[in-house]
Amino acid sequence: MLQSVKEVGIEEGIEKGIEKGIEKTAKNLLSAGWLTEQQIAEATGLDILKIDELAESLKSEPSVVYRQ
Numbered sequence: 001m002l003q004s005v006k007e008v009g010i011e012e013g014i015e016k017g018i019e020k021g022i023e024k025t026a027k028n029l030l031s032a033g034w035l036t037e038q039q040i041a042e043a044t045g046l047d048i049l050k051i052d053e054l055a056e057s058l059k060s061e062p063s064v065v066y067r068q
Contacts, residue, residue, distance in 0.1 A: 022046060023054060030055050 003011075022044050029040045030051070037055060041048045 023050075026051060027054050027058060030058055 023046070026040050026044045026046055029035050029043070030037070035043070037051045038048060040046070041051045044051075046054075
C-alpha cells in the first residue's frame with residue numbers, strides 16, 4: 001500500500017525530531033564532561049565524527065562550557 005505524501009512527511013518529521021533529541025543529549029553529555037566522546041558515541045549511537053562536530057560547535061557557543 002502506498003503511503004500518502006502527508007504520512008511520509010510526518011514520518012520524516014518524527015525521524016528528524018528524534019535525531020535532534022539525540023544530538024541535544026550528546027551535547028548535554030559533552031557539556032557535563034562526565035563521559036568521553038567515544039562513550040557518548042556508543043551511548044547515543046552517533047558516529048564519533050558527529051560527536052566531534054558537536055563538541056566543536058559547543059566550543060563556539062559562548063554560553064556553554066565544554067569540559068574535555
